[in-house]
Amino acid sequence: MRAAVLAGGRSLERQISLRSGARVEDALRSLGHDVIQLDPGADLVRRLKDERPEVAFIALHGPGGEDGTVQELLEILAVPYTGPGVAACVRCMDKIVAKHEIRTAGVPTPDWVAFNATAFRELGAADALEEIEARLGFPLVVKPASQGSSLGVEFAGSRDDVPAALVAAFSYDDRVLFERYVKGRELAVGILGTDALPIVEAIPKQEDFFNFEARYEIGRTTYVCPAELSEPEAQAVQDAARRTYEALGCAGFARVDLMLAEDGEPQVLEVNAIPGLTDTSLFPQAAEAAGLSFEDMVDRIVALALERRSESAALPG
């Protein structure tokens, strides 16, 4: 089969996307597919029309690739693609929209307040900081609404940290959210099709605890998969992840990140519509713990993309 791998792009996560893409490409080749590499740019549509791939594997991260933009183009060109569809991507990429959906679905997510820069510039949002702080308490987490990686995510330990944390978060997006900090265990659940994969736990080294970037480095964070949880805990976590995935309308695969709060309740933080697919990424690790090699995993993701396509083609109109 002719498979296009879309990787690179213009987002800040370009490098990790290229690594994901290269790994996927190898897997597709060893599965016997013809692989076309596509680094999305001004010629993307023309190249898709010329190359006529039978499936597009989207290994893009961040705005442009993970937010429904590329998915919309592939819909128009009738090229089946991997991962969630347009609407689910739009919902996942925007942490604010995602949290509303998650809460509506009855899945716990840490309380939050979201603002855009205009609220500060034109509506005097700064005057509400006191109420926000009273509601969420310290420490609180300040994050840009639409970055996939840890970039721009800041802890504010006290009131004095808030302005600089906001300036940092607004460097990445025009909208940011304040989120109540949930103390607990940091977990990730990969969902493949409709199945929850074994849970991954990220255990940052003590000194790196408030350093989000350190969490993406080998050796600075320990990953345990499957996470050591009691059966009811694991059930509750996987259940929350599955319900989140459904609430956002995901398909194919995605990764749900959550905290297991000290009171034992899972609190969903966000969903990555296209999780990292490098050798050290969490999703492939979870797949491996479920007995799926990287190749098996890629094979399954492609099969799900084709199934979804034939289902929607069968629909009238």
Add this chain to the structure above:
Amino acid sequence: MGALPAVPGPAERPPPPGIRHTSPVAEHRPDSRDLGAASRAKPPGGTPAPRRRAHTSARDLERYAGLFAARTQVMRSSAMRDLMAITARPEVISLAGGLPDTSSFPPESFAAQMTKIAQESSAEALQYGPTEGFDFTKECIGQVMAAEGMSPDPDDIIVTTGGQQAIDLVTKTLVDPGDPVICEAPTYPGAVPVFCSYEADTHQVSMDEGGMRIDELEALLDRLAADGRRPKFIYSVPSFQNPAGVTLSAERRRRLVEIARSREVLLVEDNPYGLLRYEGEPLPPLYQLDGGDYVIYLGTFSKILSPGIRLGWCVAPPPVMEKVVLGKQATDLCTSTLTQYFVAEYFAEGRWRDYVADLTVLYRERRDAMIEALQRHFPPQCEWSRPEGGLFLWATLPEYIDTSDLLAKALRENVAFVPGAAAYVDARHSSAMRLNFSASQADEIREGIRRIGQVVWEQVALYETITGEHPARRPAESDTAELEAEGADVLPLRRREARGGEAGH
């Protein structure tokens, strides 16, 4: 002094063992962020690069985590490295690189020299060379150093694979894990991973417009001495410092050399830019003031000829040199013979001083364009150094702006700089940035600074709105243009230039 101990000719050795090994340190070389346009260059021939190896599983890779040396833990964050990689996009105006403008080197001259080498010395130029480098290369180095008033004994010189290797070799030779090393704050970003990878206990001494603060240095030396410790060396870029753009004053140079003598501490003088002076009187290098007893001198052809030839050097007292040569053997046996032949041919032409003079004219104009653009486009809360030479200036923004985050915003406007954090061993929060003015044309520099100024203005206004301070009003473009026409003096921008190296925050 006697000749250096005879080093077994590498030509008689077996070729280096064919172990393919990617050092994690290599990924952190400054070159990766300094590449810019160079990294986009197409390889000759246009064949697609093969990239195939058996993949290891996630678990296998996690297992490597237990194998990494402790020193890899101090490496810079990969997220920031990835961010820097985006600066290489063709549409980005990159003021992040440290590149000299090699387009000003005449290609016909390059062709003639390489042809001559192929015709007259093909076999020799393709062969291994001595670890210390060829005598004819040392002769060229002698000419370059003489231009700044130095005359080293050729036996004290080793030719290295770029100035970067000289820093690495000196550190490798002198530093055990935990040994104190002193450098400037901010320091050359490329020295940071070197000191980290040898696990030096690096102390940074802040600077002002006169370079490293000698009072702070002495206080630090006293504190170390009270603990019974002495630094292995003090690393400094005295002229047109990278990244701060400031120059160590004549008085401080003398004091630094005195301190080295009286306390018996080595100075490592890194002088890549000394000949690229655009104004003011040349100052004597530390090596000249000291006579080479306590000063290890590092030089390079990168900024006066080409960084692509990877040719630098180190001048050190004989006992140190002996160890440096052994270190160099272990690292790469010898510096490229071919490029040493090229440099010799180029110097034989006798035009190298003219080329440096051409570069000086070119870079002066670009520096002036950058400073003018900064005055015009940056908010009054910012300050910057006014370098008398070299390739960089250092701009300091209000304390609440972290330039690592600001880079993400700047990249959306297709412009890039080096965030200040790269110049600190602890990668601390920094509200400063390094700006390069040698690699871009004056028009690009103006546009790049305009875009950076715009994102800085936005963040300043946002902060002031959040904190309830008076929101900053940015002069409209037309206002500035008018004011500019009336003369820079009436610009409503409070300027505190020539302050440089606001390091200590």
